[in-house]
Amino acid sequence: MTSLPVPTGGDRPPLPADLPAIGPVPDLRLRRPVRTQLEGGTRTTIVAHATVPRLELRLAVPAGSAHASVPGSAELLSHTLLAGTRVRDGATLAQDLQMIGADLHVSQDGDVLVLSGSVLSEHEQELYELVAEVVTGPAFPADELQLERGRIAEQLRMARAAPHFPAQEVARAAVYGPHPYGAATPTESQIRRCGAAAIRSLHRATFGARAAQLTVVGDVDPRRTARRLSRAFAAWDGRRGSWRLPPVHHRPAAGITLVDRPEAVQTVCIVAAGAPPVGHPDHLPLLLATAILGGGGPSRLMLNIRERHGYTYNPFAMTDSHLGDTLLLAGADVRCEVTGPALTEILYELGRLATGEVTAAELEGAQRYLAGTRVIAVQTQAGVAGSLASAALHGQDHRYLETFARRVRAVTARDVRAVAARYLAPRSVHVILVGPAERIAREVAPLGVVTVRRSGARRGRPPG
Amino acid sequence: MAVSSRRRPPASDPTPAVPVRSVAIEEHRLPNGLRVVLSSEPGSAVVALGVYYRVGFRLEPKGRTGFAHLFEHLMFQGSRHLGKMAHFQVVHDAGGVLNGYTRYDYTAYFEVLPASALAAACYLEADRMAGLDLTPANLRNQVDVVEEEVRLNVLNQPYGGFSWLFLPQHAFQRFANAHNAYGEFEDLESATVEDASEFFTSHYAPGNATLVVVGGFDPSEALATVTQHFGAIPARPVPPPPATDEPLPTRRRVVRHEDPMAPVPRLGVGYRMATFGSPAHLPLTLAADILTDGRGSRLDERLVRGEGVCLDVTAGPNFPIGDAFDTGDPSLWTLEATRRPEVPTPRVLELIDEELERLGREGPSRPELRRAQRSWLAQHWAQVDSPRGRMDRLGTLTAVHGDPHLLNLIPGQIAAVTEEQVADSVRTWLRPERSTVLDWVPPGPKRRPG
Numbered sequence: 075m076t077s078l079p080v081p082t083g084g085d086r087p088p089l090p091a092d093l094p095a096i097g098p099v100p101d102l103r104l105r106r107p108v109r110t111q112l113e114g115g116t117r118t119t120i121v122a123h124a125t126v127p128r129l130e131l132r133l134a135v136p137a138g139s140a141h142a143s144v145p146g147s148a149e150l151l152s153h154t155l156l157a158g159t160r161v162r163d164g165a166t167l168a169q170d171l172q173m174i175g176a177d178l179h180v181s182q183d184g185d186v187l188v189l190s191g192s193v194l195s196e197h198e199q200e201l202y203e204l205v206a207e208v209v210t211g212p213a214f215p216a217d218e219l220q221l222e223r224g225r226i227a228e229q230l231r232m233a234r235a236a237p238h239f240p241a242q243e244v245a246r247a248a249v250y251g252p253h254p255y256g257a258a259t260p261t262e263s264q265i266r267r268c269g270a271a272a273i274r275s276l277h278r279a280t281f282g283a284r285a286a287q288l289t290v291v292g293d294v295d296p297r298r299t300a301r302r303l304s305r306a307f308a309a310w311d312g313r314r315g316s317w318r319l320p321p322v323h324h325r326p327a328a329g330i331t332l333v334d335r336p337e338a339v340q341t342v343c344i345v346a347a348g349a350p351p352v353g354h355p356d357h358l359p360l361l362l363a364t365a366i367l368g369g370g371g372p373s374r375l376m377l378n379i380r381e382r383h384g385y386t387y388n389p390f391a392m393t394d395s396h397l398g399d400t401l402l403l404a405g406a407d408v409r410c411e412v413t414g415p416a417l418t419e420i421l422y423e424l425g426r427l428a429t430g431e432v433t434a435a436e437l438e439g440a441q442r443y444l445a446g447t448r449v450i451a452v453q454t455q456a457g458v459a460g461s462l463a464s465a466a467l468h469g470q471d472h473r474y475l476e477t478f479a480r481r482v483r484a485v486t487a488r489d490v491r492a493v494a495a496r497y498l499a500p501r502s503v504h505v506i507l508v509g510p511a512e513r514i515a516r517e518v519a520p521l522g523v524v525t526v527r528r529s530g531a532r533r534g535r536p537p538g
Numbered sequence: 539m540a541v542s543s544r545r546r547p548p549a550s551d552p553t554p555a556v557p558v559r560s561v562a563i564e565e566h567r568l569p570n571g572l573r574v575v576l577s578s579e580p581g582s583a584v585v586a587l588g589v590y591y592r593v594g595f596r597l598e599p600k601g602r603t604g605f606a607h608l609f610e611h612l613m614f615q616g617s618r619h620l621g622k623m624a625h626f627q628v629v630h631d632a633g634g635v636l637n638g639y640t641r642y643d644y645t646a647y648f649e650v651l652p653a654s655a656l657a658a659a660c661y662l663e664a665d666r667m668a669g670l671d672l673t674p675a676n677l678r679n680q681v682d683v684v685e686e687e688v689r690l691n692v693l694n695q696p697y698g699g700f701s702w703l704f705l706p707q708h709a710f711q712r713f714a715n716a717h718n719a720y721g722e723f724e725d726l727e728s729a730t731v732e733d734a735s736e737f738f739t740s741h742y743a744p745g746n747a748t749l750v751v752v753g754g755f756d757p758s759e760a761l762a763t764v765t766q767h768f769g770a771i772p773a774r775p776v777p778p779p780p781a782t783d784e785p786l787p788t789r790r791r792v793v794r795h796e797d798p799m800a801p802v803p804r805l806g807v808g809y810r811m812a813t814f815g816s817p818a819h820l821p822l823t824l825a826a827d828i829l830t831d832g833r834g835s836r837l838d839e840r841l842v843r844g845e846g847v848c849l850d851v852t853a854g855p856n857f858p859i860g861d862a863f864d865t866g867d868p869s870l871w872t873l874e875a876t877r878r879p880e881v882p883t884p885r886v887l888e889l890i891d892e893e894l895e896r897l898g899r900e901g902p903s904r905p906e907l908r909r910a911q912r913s914w915l916a917q918h919w920a921q922v923d924s925p926r927g928r929m930d931r932l933g934t935l936t937a938v939h940g941d942p943h944l945l946n947l948i949p950g951q952i953a954a955v956t957e958e959q960v961a962d963s964v965r966t967w968l969r970p971e972r973s974t975v976l977d978w979v980p981p982g983p984k985r986r987p988g
Contacts, residue, residue: 080622087627090619093661097654099633100583125579126919127559156833165843168833172909175916194916221842225849228876231801235696337798340686340694371630372623381623384682387690407690439631446633450584450650453753454924 108296114283129292137187140254157218202306282314324348329523341509445479571745582754586925588648590937604721617666701806743774818963898965
C-alpha cells in the first residue's frame, strides 16, 4: 500500500489560521484538604467537593498479593471481605448499603487492597460505621469462602482464555523474575486449597489502623467528617501491616517470548520494561516518553501502525505504577499476517524515541496532555478521591497533584530521550507475543531470539 | 427472602421521598435545525462537548452492515479545513481527550478539554458537520482499523460480542434491528467513498444533530460561540426515522452459539423491553436491580447462592452496551449469567422463570423497592457529577427521546414507582414467551483442540 500523508509525531499537521486560540491548561486546584490522624493512627485526608449530594471514600491497606505468603489468599480475602461481619451476613450488609444509597467494593493488586465506597451524603455516618464493621470484624463465613473459591477458579479460567492474560503474566514474570511482582496469578488449585486460616492470618497481618490510609471526598463538612470518622473507627487499632516489600531488581531482556495460541486470529504484541517508582527523577520524563510513544491522541504508535499502516485498532503505551517501581508497557493487537512488520515498527518507534529528536511542539503537546487529563480527572468526587488515594500510596499529598503540571513542564526533550534510551531501547525491552506460533514464529525470528511457550499449560480442568 | 437479617438495617427510613436537586439545563435551536443543550457549572475548569447524530446501526441498509460505525471512524480522517489527524492533534495539545461511539439509535462524538478550548472544540465539530474530506486511501485504512477492532473485541476473544452483538440478531426479525452491527467483513470491504458521501448527506444534517456543552462557561457567551461556528452550516433535509417496529415474540427461542475459545458456558436472555416513557419502563429499570444488583438481590440469592447453578447473574435494560435511557424501540431487557457447566440450560431457565413469575405475582417488598430506588439515585448523582457523564445523559435523552429536561424529571419518576407497578410490569413484560435465549457454550468434546 502506498504510504498515506500521515504525520509521524514530530511534524505536526498544518492547522487552519482561523482556529480559535486555546489558553494554557488551567492549574489543578483542590479545596484545601483537612489532614488528620484517627486515634488508631490512620492517616486521613478529607476534601469538601459538594458538586452532588454524595461522597466517595477510599480505604487502602497493605493486603495486596505481594504481601501474601500463601498464594491465592489475597485474592480470596478481597473477594470475601464483604461476605459478612460479626453482626451481619453478606446479604444483609449488601441490603443495608443499598438502603442508604451506598456502594462498597474491594479491589486488590500486588501492593494494596482498596475498599472503595460511596453514599448519599445524608447517610454519611452510616457508611463509616459499616466500613468500620467490615475492616475490624469480617466473618469470612465457611460457606461463602467455599462459594468464592469456586467462583474465582472459574473466573480465572475465563480470564486465562483471553489473549491479554498470558501476555501480562509472561511480561511480569520476565521483568520481575522471583520478586512477588512477577508472581503468576494463582492457579485454580491454589485457590481451591487456600484455607480460611491463611485468609484470616493475612487479614490480621495487614488490616492495622496504623498502616491504613483513608480518603473522603464529597458533600461533607471536613471538620465534622473527621469527628464522624474518629467515632466510627474508634475501635480499630493495631500497628499491623507494613507497606515494605523486597527491593525490585529488573531482569535483563531476553529476546522474544512467543506464547502459542493456535486458534488466534490476532497477535498480541507487547514490549515490557521495568523503571523506577513515582518520586524518582526519571519518573516524569518516562510519563512523557510513554505519552509521546503511545499514550492517547496522535501518539507515534497511533500515527504509524494504525493511521498509516492499518495494522491495529489499539496501539498503546502506558506506565503501571507500583510502590517499588514502574512497569512500562507498549504494544498493540495486530492481525497475524502482519506480526513481523508491526513488531518491526514498534521496535523502530522505541529506537526513534531513544535516539532521535522529540520536537518542541511534540513535547509541549505531551506536557499539556498530561496536565490537562489530570485536571479533567479531578472534576468528579470519584476522581479527586482516586487521585488523592493514589498519591498517598506513594507517600505524596495534594501538593503532588497541584505541582504536577509545573514539574512536567520542566522536563526537557533531552530528558525524555535519555530515559527512553535507558529504559525503552529496543535492546532492553522484553518482547512478548501471544499468537499462533506456527504462523508467526519464523516471521519474527529476524527480530530476536524466539522462545516458544505453550499457552494454557496451566489451564485447569472443569470442576466435577 | 432466603437470608434473614440479624440486626435492624441502619437506615430503614420508609418514606419514599428522595431529595432531588436539579441540573441547570438550557435548550436552544439554531435556524439550521441544530439542537443545542447547555448545562453550565460555574467555576468548572473544563468543558465536555458532544455532538449526537440521530443515526445508528438501525439505519444501515442491506449490504452495508457496520457502516454507521465505519463512518464514525471516517469522521476523524479529515474535514473541510482539517487534515487527517488534525482533530486529534488539536484536542490532545489542548490537554483534552476525545472519542466517538456508535449505538442503535445514535452516533456520538465528544471532547473533554480545558474550558478555554470551548471555541476551538466548536470549530472542530462544526468543520466536520459542514463537510468531510474523504479519500479512498483513508477509507481503506479505516476499513483495516475497524476489522482489527472486530478481531480484538469479537473474533480473538472468548465471549467476544457476548451478548450485545449476537442476542439482537436472534431476538429481532427486521433487518434494521437484527443485522450484525459491527458489520460483515465483505460489507466493510466493499464500502466506497460515494457511499460515505451519501451517508453523510442524508444523516449528518444539522437538523439531525444535538450539540451538548457541559462545564465551565457562561451560557450566553457559549451560545454566541456555538452560533458563530455552527450557525453558518446550511440546513439540509432530515431523513425520516427508519421503520423498526417488530411483533412481540410469542414463544421462547433458544439459540446455541459455540465459542471455540470459551472455557465456561454463559447464558444471555433478552426480553422485549417496554418503550421509553411508557408506564412499565421505569419499573422494569428498577426490577433489574431488585433481581440482580449484587448480594441480597433475588436472582443472586437463588441462582448463585441458593441453588448454586450460576457463578454470576446481571441484568438491565439494553445491558451491557446501553442503559434505560439511550435506546429507542425496539430494545431488550437483557440478563447475562455464567452457568455452571454441569447444570443444564433448561434448569437455569426454569429457575429464572420462577423468580420472575414470583416477582410479577407478589411484587417487591417495600424495603426491596426502596433499596433499588436509592441505589438508582446514588448512581444518577455519580453520573451527573462527571462532565462527560452529564453530557452523555443530556445528549442521548435529547437525540433519542427529544427532551434534555427529562434528566431532571426522571429521578422524581423513579422515586414515585410503586410495588404494584413493578409487579404489573414484570408480569406483563418479563415473560418466558417474550424472551430469546443465547446459549453460549464451549466447543463440543470432539472439536476441542489438542
